[in-house]
Amino acid sequence: MxxxxxxxxxxxxxxxxxxxxxxxxxxxxxxxxxxxxxxxxxxxxxxxxxxxxxxxxxxxxxxxxxxxxxxxxxxxxxxxxxxxxxxxxxxxxxxxxxxxxxxxxxxxxxxxxxxxxxxxxxxxxxxxxxxxxxxxxxxxxxxxxxxxEPLSNVVKALNEVEYVQRRMWWRCGDSTYSCMTAAVLGSGPIGLLFSLALKTMGFNVIVANRRPPSEVESEIVEGIDAKFVNTSEKVDIRPDLLVDTSGHPSAFIPVLPKMKKNGALILFGTTGNESYGMTAEDVTTLVENNILIVGSVNASKSDFEAGVNFLLNWKAKYSNxxxxxxxxxxxxxxxxxxxxxxxxxxxxxxxxxx
Amino acid sequence: MxxxxxxxxxxxxxxxxxxxxxxxxxxxxxxxxxxxxxxxxxxxxxxxxxxxxxxxxxxxxxxxxxxxxxxxxxxxxxxxxxxxxxxxxxxxxxxxxxxxxxxxxxxxxxxxxxxxxxxxxxxxxxxxxxxxxxxxxxxxxxxxxxxxEPLSNVVKALNEVEYVQRRMWWRCGDSTYSCMTAAVLGSGPIGLLFSLALKTMGFNVIVANRRPPSEVESEIVEGIDAKFVNTSEKVDIRPDLLVDTSGHPSAFIPVLPKMKKNGALILFGTTGNESYGMTAEDVTTLVENNILIVGSVNASKSDFEAGVNFLLNWKAKYSNxxxxxxxxxxxxxxxxxxxxxxxxxxxxxxxxxx
Amino acid sequence: MxxxxxxxxxxxxxxxxxxxxxxxxxxxxxxxxxxxxxxxxxxxxxxxxxxxxxxxxxxxxxxxxxxxxxxxxxxxxxxxxxxxxxxxxxxxxxxxxxxxxxxxxxxxxxxxxxxxxxxxxxxxxxxxxxxxxxxxxxxxxxxxxxxxEPLSNVVKALNEVEYVQRRMWWRCGDSTYSCMTAAVLGSGPIGLLFSLALKTMGFNVIVANRRPPSEVESEIVEGIDAKFVNTSEKVDIRPDLLVDTSGHPSAFIPVLPKMKKNGALILFGTTGNESYGMTAEDVTTLVENNILIVGSVNASKSDFEAGVNFLLNWKAKYSNxxxxxxxxxxxxxxxxxxxxxxxxxxxxxxxxxx
Amino acid sequence: MxxxxxxxxxxxxxxxxxxxxxxxxxxxxxxxxxxxxxxxxxxxxxxxxxxxxxxxxxxxxxxxxxxxxxxxxxxxxxxxxxxxxxxxxxxxxxxxxxxxxxxxxxxxxxxxxxxxxxxxxxxxxxxxxxxxxxxxxxxxxxxxxxxxEPLSNVVKALNEVEYVQRRMWWRCGDSTYSCMTAAVLGSGPIGLLFSLALKTMGFNVIVANRRPPSEVESEIVEGIDAKFVNTSEKVDIRPDLLVDTSGHPSAFIPVLPKMKKNGALILFGTTGNESYGMTAEDVTTLVENNILIVGSVNASKSDFEAGVNFLLNWKAKYSNxxxxxxxxxxxxxxxxxxxxxxxxxxxxxxxxxx
CATH class of the missing domain: 3.90.180.10 (Medium-chain alcohol dehydrogenases, catalytic domain)
Incomplete structure (x- = not known):
């Protein structure tokens, strides 16, 4: 064959x-x-x-x-x-x-x-x-x-964050994520699947890339009521949750000082090819603000099953x-x-x- | 007005x-x-x-x-x-x-x-x-x-169980619930919503009542690939998770000795009006098998939001x-x-x- | 030999x-x-x-x-x-x-x-x-x-409770257990080890039995700044955490209606030999107050290791x-x-x- | 006054x-x-x-x-x-x-x-x-x-790790930490308190500094059955848990590629004054190995109380x-x-x- x-x-x-x-x-x-x-x-x-x-x-x-x-x-x-x-x-x-x-x-x-x-x-x-x-x-x-399959990996990473962030109270005063912002670095398929899932969890979602969005990206990001930002322009992102799908330390390290206290950073991307300086001030930011970083790879069968539920959900909610x-x-x-x-x-x- | x-x-x-x-x-x-x-x-x-x-x-x-x-x-x-x-x-x-x-x-x-x-x-x-x-x-x-609204209360109870059962490994060897059975006592709206949600989580689901199912109950239970059992007849239920929506101690106490080790019982119903003997043997069953019972009432706003996702999911999956x-x-x-x-x-x- | x-x-x-x-x-x-x-x-x-x-x-x-x-x-x-x-x-x-x-x-x-x-x-x-x-x-x-060895079983049970009670906020406003009461039913070696461990965790501790304390029991209970109550007399126990070491449903079921909201009951004892009625009102109490019951048996090696730390602690704190x-x-x-x-x-x- | x-x-x-x-x-x-x-x-x-x-x-x-x-x-x-x-x-x-x-x-x-x-x-x-x-x-x-007070901050950081690492099975096959190695970067009071606490939790402990140990450091590290390594010489540390008390990115970033899968890094130190390159390969290491980094600062009152228990324990175990x-x-x-x-x-x- x-x-x-x-x-x-x-x-x-x-x-x-x-x-x-x-x-x-x-x-x-x-x-x-x-x-x-x-x-x-x-x-x-x-x-x-x-x-x-x-x-x-x-x-x-x-x-x-x-x-x-x-x-x-x-x-x-x-x-x-x-x-x-x-x-x-x-x-x-x-x-x-x-x-x-x-x-x-x-x-x-x-x-x-x-x-x-x-x-x-x-x-x-x-x-x-x-x-x-x-x-x-x-x-x-x-x-x-x-x-x-790509979604399953997103689900695993988000499950990780939901579990580990119960180390303290990491919700709004109404028990939801409605007052919290998740920023996703990268607008490829993984970035967009993260955005969809985070929106479903109740976060305000920002999708960031170093360029303006393509037409399809605009359509999807607007369709799910998220926001696209072009980081090659001056922007002020202050996320509670940061997701890096780029693999570039130069993409996420500069955002660390802007993260909200007790926040979390998911490292997902691996395809960068560079080095970027982490300063002692960055370390101090992580320490003083109890910030957590978690690398996440692959998925269990249960994450695939949860992914099926996300897909059904989105089909019903966002139609085509x-x-x-x-x-x-x-x-x-x-x-x-x-x-x-x-x-x-x-x-x-x-x-x-x- | x-x-x-x-x-x-x-x-x-x-x-x-x-x-x-x-x-x-x-x-x-x-x-x-x-x-x-x-x-x-x-x-x-x-x-x-x-x-x-x-x-x-x-x-x-x-x-x-x-x-x-x-x-x-x-x-x-x-x-x-x-x-x-x-x-x-x-x-x-x-x-x-x-x-x-x-x-x-x-x-x-x-x-x-x-x-x-x-x-x-x-x-x-x-x-x-x-x-x-x-x-x-x-x-x-x-x-x-x-x-x-009724679903939100179901979601809260299931969130409770998912969290507390991480006290040990309470999944199958493939990380899912596919080898596990949830039995729901009662086939009213709450019982059926529990059944739908448990099915979505990946459990094998049994809906139990003290009578045969009505036509609609049959249709729904079969439609979600669950099983209805009439407990007025001789049945052998051996659940990992038991959900009581009846409020009758006489409904759930007799099932305790049949529960799987490390299992959980959700108490949700309150409308029973009776007393039923709990024996020292029942207590021994709970102790020797690390069984957990959790009463659950009401829901947070985040449970309502999760309920929305269940409903969208079911609409996409089960149509009408x-x-x-x-x-x-x-x-x-x-x-x-x-x-x-x-x-x-x-x-x-x-x-x-x- | x-x-x-x-x-x-x-x-x-x-x-x-x-x-x-x-x-x-x-x-x-x-x-x-x-x-x-x-x-x-x-x-x-x-x-x-x-x-x-x-x-x-x-x-x-x-x-x-x-x-x-x-x-x-x-x-x-x-x-x-x-x-x-x-x-x-x-x-x-x-x-x-x-x-x-x-x-x-x-x-x-x-x-x-x-x-x-x-x-x-x-x-x-x-x-x-x-x-x-x-x-x-x-x-x-x-x-x-x-x-x-007996202590290891106590440690396992308390680890269970500490983990599962993170389902909600179950601490005082200063993050400790200082405003909370644990009542231990039974004053045998297991009951006293529970009392010591709960005191170490920061609870106010009540040791209950159906008789007055023996001299040694008094000495130990007072020595750890706990309180002995004779439940054959009229007493008013309102625990956040209840521990049954007796195995008698007649010991713990009557306390259920007096438990604080969101409380937990550890079932540890198995040697009772009786039956006691659980009423629908008892079930309603469990449901309306989100009460959790957990049977606990045996211990892992890590619980033995944690037990060593408790013993060292008590030796240093309570001397002889x-x-x-x-x-x-x-x-x-x-x-x-x-x-x-x-x-x-x-x-x-x-x-x-x- | x-x-x-x-x-x-x-x-x-x-x-x-x-x-x-x-x-x-x-x-x-x-x-x-x-x-x-x-x-x-x-x-x-x-x-x-x-x-x-x-x-x-x-x-x-x-x-x-x-x-x-x-x-x-x-x-x-x-x-x-x-x-x-x-x-x-x-x-x-x-x-x-x-x-x-x-x-x-x-x-x-x-x-x-x-x-x-x-x-x-x-x-x-x-x-x-x-x-x-x-x-x-x-x-x-x-x-x-x-x-x-210094110990309370150590306790908080270790509580964070113990909780978040339950995201997967992060223990040995006998449920303890006996097969796992914790490496502490820095041998000041915080580094030594971390070492004591980690030893108490059951880890094999390595204390690392860029110089040979002082006499007192040797005495303490040997006294608790840990090991001191001088990282200015060639050493091979492969920790499951890494604790940085130095605040120097140049201290911990080079260790990332040597960490065991699913490992965790606690960032505690803040007094470094430098920048050090994080490469895309470092990011890949974090991602592919599910490594978690958590910044940790300060402590709750409950951490102080747990610290008291550690001190009592060490007094009983290690005497003077x-x-x-x-x-x-x-x-x-x-x-x-x-x-x-x-x-x-x-x-x-x-x-x-x-």
Whole structure:
């Protein structure tokens, strides 16, 4: 069958035929409907993500970790036609957190990630997977399900913040977040999903980038009653919660002195490539104001499930707004092209399988 | 204007004219669209709920605490035409929890509750309220917003359980609740809202009553992929989470020995009228199995907001199923009739204001 | 060597010779210094604790789970002469909580407990144990270490309460417990250890029993600035936290209506033998006041470690008061006698090994 | 009476006579026994701590926030002769956290701090204070009570970490911290108090400085079974928990890549004066490993109470070791001298009042 194939750590990508997996007792056969593309995919294709590697015994890796699939042959819980999304990371099998289904907190680093490291991904016509790694998506969500994987990581990060911020009273006097501001640095798909989720939690939301918004960004940010700010102009952001999706220390370190007391900073982005000075005054700011910073990666299956609920919610509340996050649909033959360059005005590009 | 008026602690109810409130700086004028009826309303009408009382300076009480209203004149955040639901309890103004907006945990008991104790309710053509007590409901939810108030109490109880059960690992090995069973005792509106919410959280859900399900109950329970059991027949329920909405010790005490280890019991119902023996063996069960019981009442504004998200979710996922919870719509003139008897097959009866 | 031997589920106890265990790689050899006696031991001896059983392959059980031992031959962390206390419960090896070292929350019930079910206890001259089951006790604590095992269970229960009560603000306006009252039902060793720990946490403490205090009880209760109340007389207890160490529903159910709002009840005792009516009004009390009840059993190794800190603390603060908890020391030959009757004025009876 | 007086924001310090406060209803009169000196005091004296200011209506500030006092005239709870320590920060009176007694999380910044900003300190013969700000210290602790104020801040920081790290499983497989390493950067009084507390919690503890240990540091670090490392030599620290007491980004940023997954970094120090580059790789480390950083300042009254328990514990466990933290005792006349220079080999210098 056709698949999008890479050779990490070498650069390059091609669409070519790969052998089908032999049927396996207890595994579910899934036909791929959509794959989302993200920075990690492009990082692998460019040869820059040095941790990427083929599965044991293979000299190639099938790409793809953002997936919407359809069950071809059902088993116990899953029935033919059900929409499913596979979780990306699979636990190391030995550490305490992996044994709890919290492989996103794997202590050993010996996990695999489909389409990324040590396990084939889903940019292929069909694939087999164990039921325990498959998250069911209601049919009413339809193709929006392809957003679930990136969203799951957002959900995990926000769950982290909600839990840790109970270290003190971090709500308004009416118990909500209505008096609080969350600022999201970056307006890519992850930035916009954070914005949607934070709005749903009740925050006032600011989306920040170093440029004016694109048309689609404007539409989405206004549609959810958030605010876009161009940080290349003089702006005054004073957030209670800061989310960095950029990976640039130069983006978030200058905001630290403006954060509200007891605030939190989520570090999510990793693709920056720079160094930026942290001063003793910055440290004093963090200390004197009890500010918390939490790095967050990956997601548990429960975060995927919570992500389904967010998507249903947004579909009901914002009608067609969510579809606008998918700015381009391509055929698999076009994958090598869209995997080697960022498209103009792109939020999420997806590969459609017929 | 017309209002549904009671004279607690005396029995009785009538629809009659009451004076309009004078406009008040900073208050929002709201036209009532729907009122839900619940056991508390009927308890007040029957004269049995002895804590019910008129506002200071009044010799009558306007009934009504389940509300969907529409803003007549907007102010800052709220605009004409916005749908809103007022929170029921208003804090004592002095205790620590009330000052945090957690009047549901009021320490003094000196709170008021609209339509119940010390404050007029919303069974009237229109009412004034402070913005801070009003929860905005997306227009896409429409009349389902009338379910928000009862749902908010369910949300609060489930938040309690999710937080306290982090005392140990209380999830499946994949981090979800997919291997766990929640049993809900009672299939009234509260029981069904619990079932919907628990299903959304990922539990296997059993709805239990001492009789077979009504047609609507069957439809809803099956529609959400839960299971109805008739406990007047021999059944074997072994829940991880037990929710009592009946208020009958005879309903939940016999289930204690069957609960899974580390399980939790939510006590929500209060309308039972009986005594049931708790044995030393029951106590041993609770101790040896680390079982937790939590009584839960009322809700914070943040629980109302989370309730909005549940409703949007269910609307998207279950389409028209939710509307079936509203089994009867009556005019205000019929209010005294439906407030003095439980209707056959009733889940939620609502008063429609034109 | 000499050991105290029982034949559960049959009644009876004898001191007799048992074979020594063969040395085992990686196990630590420990000489027993003291054994504490508790209700569980007497329950096994009386034949009433039907869950007690010998280890696989044995037709007898060596009694003893409250221990102070001394290392005979050291290994890595433990050195000759170190004082140690073995944890009682050993995990099932399969459930999630046991794998986390939280065998006190074992989900399967397939654990063993030394001296109680399925594993030999420590009422013998010496025993072998794995280092991971041994808690080191500072030499400065000396014989007080024999109190560690019962104390560990108290610590676990209080940790449970501290965690779960963060569901809302459950502290005074100065962030302490200084305005709050804890009432402990029962003045046996467990009741007194709870009282000491609660006092250390900052609560006002009431120790309640159905009789006047013994002389030693008075001395200890006064020495820690707590208050003893005789509940056979008319008393008015209004606790924020209630701890039942009696196992009698008739002891704690009547106190429920007097509990402060948002309060908590710890169920710890299991030895009652009765039934007591819980009324719908009791249920309403629990619901309307957000009261939480938590059954608590056993302890993790971390609770033993926290227990060491409590003991050190009390030794420094209360000087010789703690020694008074040990009301009698007997030789092993007297064990059958003191295991078959409760001694007058007894708090903790211990067996001294020479 | 005699007092140590400063004129912030101007540099300088003198011992001079100040008027006594008039007796005030409900206030407790306390005779000062000991004052501890810390970097904040010296920062004020040097004129570098620009936030320091006299009380309203005064043109001078009495220094002193580390105190051990003795009650001269008792009231309700406090009796003549009781040892007390006043809390330093007094809430703003308006924000939610201050109203909870968590002025360490003040949201407005409008708090005062005795001896630091807006309120007179305790470097004077006697002072009046409200009982609610006074923490009672057991007489058995004696002069060690002067360590309570610095310790309270350590306790608060560790409480923060213990709470937030429950976001995942962050313990060893036996539920303790015995397999985990905490590294403390800095070996001043705060660094050593952190080390003592972390050891008590069960961590393996490394104390790090950029130089070899002094004799007293060696004695204490070895006495508590911790390890001192000189980071000016090549060392390999791989901590689960990192505590920075130095305030130097150049101290902790280079350790980030060596931290264990899911680890935490406490920022406590503020006195560094430099800038150090944080690279995108550092950010990636934080993200990919779920690392959490928390700034922590000040303490609540409950942290002072927990600090008392630590001190009692250490007194019982380590005998005279704790006294060694007090490396010098001076008369008040010598205060200006010791406030203007760091003494060689100093850990804690105290002023003794007769």
């Amino acid at each position: 056709k698949a999008v194939v890479v050779n990490p750590p070498n650069a390059g990508v091609e669409v070519r035929d790969v052998p089908s997996e032999p049927p396996s007792q207890g595994k579910v056969l899934i036909r791929t409907r959509l794959n989302g593309l993200c920075g990690t995919d492009r990082g692998i294709v460019s040869g820059k993500l040095t941790f990427s590697r083929p599965p044991l015994g293979y000299n190639y890796l099938i790409l793809g970790h953002e997936t919407l699939g359809e069950v071809v042959e059902g088993n116990g819980r899953l029935r033919k036609g059900d929409l499913v999304v596979p979780v990306v990371r699979r636990g190391c099998g030995s550490c305490l957190n992996c044994n709890l289904g919290r492989q996103d907190f794997c202590e050993t680093g010996n996990f695999t990630e489909i389409g990324i490291r040590g396990a084939h991904g889903t940019m292929r016509e069909e694939f087999l997977d164990e039921e325990r790694y498959l998250v069911k998506v209601p049919n009413s969500l339809g193709e929006l399900g392809v957003l679930l 707004l969510l579809e606008k996050l998918i700015t381009k649909r391509v055929k698999v033959e076009e994958a090598p092209d869209v995997l080697t360059r960022k498209l103009p005005g792109e939020i999420k590009t997806v590969i459609e399988w017929k | 017309k209002a549904v008026v009671v004279n607690p602690p005396n029995a009785g109810v009538e629809v009659r004219d009451v004076p309009s409130e004078p406009p008040s700086q900073g208050k929002v004028l709201i036209r009532t669209r729907l009122n839900g009826l619940c056991g508390t309303d009927r308890g007040i009408v029957s004269g049995k709920l002895t804590f019910s009382r008129p506002p200071l300076g009044y010799n009558y009480l306007i009934l009504g605490h389940e509300t969907l209203g529409e803003v007549v004149e907007g102010n800052g955040r709220l605009r004409k035409g916005d749908l809103v639901v007022p929170v029921v309890r208003r804090g004592c103004g002095s205790c620590l929890n009330c000052n945090l907006g957690r009047q549901d945990f009021c320490e003094t008991g000196n709170f008021t509750e609209i339509g119940i104790r010390g404050a007029h309710g919303t069974m009237r053509e229109e009412f004034l309220d402070e913005e801070r007590y009003l929860v905005k409901v997306p227009n896409s939810l429409g009349e389902l917003g009338v379910l928000l 199923l939710l509307e079936k919870l509203i089994t009867k719509r009556v005019k205000v003139e019929e209010a005294p009739d439906v407030l003095t008897r439980k209707l056959p097959g009733e889940i939620k009866t609502v008063i429609e204001w034109k | 000499k050991a105290v031997v029982v034949n559960p589920p049959n009644a009876g106890v004898e001191v007799r010779d048992v074979p020594s265990e063969p040395p085992s790689q990686g196990k630590v050899l420990i000489r027993t210094r003291l054994n504490g006696l508790c209700g569980t031991d007497r329950g096994i001896v009386s034949g009433k604790l039907t869950f007690s059983r010998p280890p696989l392959g044995y037709n007898y059980l060596i009694l003893g789970h409250e221990t102070l031992g001394e290392v005979v031959e050291g290994n890595g962390r433990l050195r000759k002469g170190d004082l140690v206390v073995p944890v009682v419960r050993r995990g099932c090896g399969s459930c999630l909580n046991c794998n986390l070292g939280r065998q006190d929350f074992c989900e399967t019930g397939n654990f063993t407990e030394i001296g109680i079910r399925g594993a030999h206890g420590t009422m013998r001259e010496e025993f072998l144990d794995e280092e991971r089951y041994l808690v080191k006790v500072p030499n400065s604590l000396g014989e007080l270490g024999v109190l560690l 008061l703690l020694e008074k908890l040990i009301t009698k020391r007997v030789k092993v030959e007297e064990a059958p006698d003191v295991l078959t009757r409760k001694l007058p004025g007894e708090i903790k009876t211990v067996i001294e090994w020479k | 005699k007092a140590v007086v400063v004129n912030p924001p101007n540099a300088g310090v003198e011992v001079r006579d100040v008027p006594s406060e008039p007796p005030s209803q409900g206030k407790v009169l306390i005779r000062t026994r000991l004052n501890g000196l810390c970097g904040t005091d010296r920062g004020i004296v040097s004129g570098k701590l620009t936030f320091s200011r006299p009380p309203l209506g005064y043109n001078y500030l009495i220094l002193g926030h580390e105190t051990l006092g003795e009650v001269v005239e008792g009231n309700g709870r406090l009796r003549k002769g009781d040892l007390v320590v006043p809390v330093v920060r007094r809430g703003c009176g308006s924000c939610l956290n201050c109203n909870l007694g968590r002025q360490d999380f003040c949201e407005t910044g409008n708090f005062t701090e005795i001896g630091i900003r807006g309120a007179h300190g305790t470097m004077r013969e006697e002072f009046l204070d409200e009982e609610r700000y006074l923490v009672k210290v057991p007489n058995s602790l004696g002069e060690l009570g002067v360590l309570l 070791l704790l006294e060694k933290l007090i490396t010098k005792r001076v008369k008040v006349e010598e205060a200006p001298d010791v406030l203007t220079r760091k003494l060689p080999g100093e850990i804690k210098t105290v002023i003794e009042w007769k």
